Amino acid sequence: MTSNLDQALALLKAGELVGIPTETVYGLAADAAQPLAVAKIFAAKGRPNDHPVIVHIAGKAQLGDWAIDIPDDAWKLADAFWPGPLTLILKKQPHVSYAVTGGQDSVGLRAPKHPLTHELLQRFGGGIAAPSANQFGHVSPTTAQHVRDEFSTESVSLILDGGACDVGVESTIISLIGPQPVLLRPGGVAREAIEAVLGHSVEHVQNASSASIRTSGLLDSHYAPRTTLLTGSQSQMAAAAIARAGQKLAILHTEAALPQDGTAMHILMPDNADEYAQIIYATLRDLDTQGLDAILLVLPPDEPDWLAIHDRLSRAAHQKTRAV
Template sequence: MPNTISTDLDQALALLQAGELVGIPTETVYGLAADARRPEAVAKIFALKGRPADHPVIVHIAGAAQLDDWAQDIPDSARKLAAAFWPGSLTLILKRKPHVPDAVTGGQDTVGLRAPAHPLTHALLERFGGGLAAPSANQFGHVSPTTAQHVYNEFGSQLGLILDGGPCQVGVESTIVGLTGEQPTLLRPGGVPAEAIEAVLGVKLIHHQKADSAKLRVSGLLDSHYAPRTPLLVGPLAALEGEAYRRFEAGQRVALLHRSQMLQAVCGAESVAMPLDPANYARELYATLRACDGGRFDVLLLERPPEEADWLAVNDRIKRAASGWLG
């Protein structure tokens, strides 16, 4: 194990208080954390990730008691959702307080807040006392990391410390809900199902595609995101089998990521069986993409998952990771 990977909370706390970066585990994906109150520390995140300067980052806090430290004009709906789902995989977009740095908000008048559920990072946040700006710990646009080793593979010794919290249990990023308009808006599907949020609020969420949110910038809404460096083509199994054969005939190395049972091996393709249920699929998706990436294959062919509501977050990530569609 590299020396930069450990469970040393004292070292993590010292680095963050000194304005340095630390890789942290959450239940969703690993984050690249800095003191959210210090613009010069947050700037190091953007520099290391290659992240656009106007792209906001989520502030991670210990719990609902810190909401008022970062947001103002907080609606009752925000406190209801925090009580129901925090700590957990839900990010709330609220009106920022004036002191919140532009480096965190991308210059907008809103801030994203989340209380992660991972016990190691929750303990770190309680000791730290403030908020940690922490987008995913990867190069901007690349597949998100779900283990400490993934973070090390991405940045190596450029990070002084990566806290090792084991594999992420959710595996895809948090659900983001906007609460600054007249109605709550689902800006990004994620670890908390939309139906569970609607049950707490007693109202339907507007989906951002239907809302007037084009000017609102939040994490994970770019058309291309979460993408492996190897081309990823998505479609029904029959179309992928034909594509795999054509690619093999052309001398390419092919990985076929599928949910359907295949009666026989597809010519020349390495078979990668994916989980059948959405929770396990989400947990394994990024790790599988990373395992197949890095030059092992010339193309990745992924069988499109079902379109049911409980696959919404998975399909959102695949849509943004895909470089093309078949069938």
């Protein structure tokens, strides 16, 4: 694996793209200090140029390399959750390229926990821009094979295989630009855990139109399989299955199965939020290869532990709550 890390370091320094594992999802990495390298990420993903990318660093000692006017709350959160699945939005240093920030004066910073990428970052010394390694808007990758399925070897020179991702959904994003911290994207660190560390409540902004800055994961449509995905309650999905009788369907649920028929594939998902998060993207990706007419997903419990999963499913669904 050392030779792979050596190759990854050489490629990154040469301005090429590398697939990297994190505890959340796999990232498509480039040297964040090279605007032309970062531009290759946008070209490979089909990502809008004004959509910022997160810069990954080895730890809190590098915060000042990328951000200015860092508030006490940022240091508290970095102490508590780094390395880990938490991204901090801060005012950027003047040298940080607008190619990274989507033209904004803020930058998203994270120290990933995956040991392979943590070592890569320690040896690299700088910051690595790394949004999820998938075509823009598609289901995020949680294995190296998922990245191979998305990109040719011509666009991504190397993929570091770090196994399946432990968390399985993207990082929590907290903005520390204004007078109070704002939760922009729920993820691997729970809102309640953040509030416990800070000692005060954190507002949750759920859509791009309400946010004062652009950041990953706020678009209404994102994380979507190419197969039509319908989400709703048990009764709504039962009605959808009846309405689509004769079609090739997959039905995902955490409780008792919907009435069986000869064409539906029933998949029992974990009733634990952490375990559900670990496999939901891989499950949707697998179902995308099955030639289905639709995926019907019975939404899991509407409880705090499931906030990040509900966020991803809401954005991934082609039709929500009223599937027919």
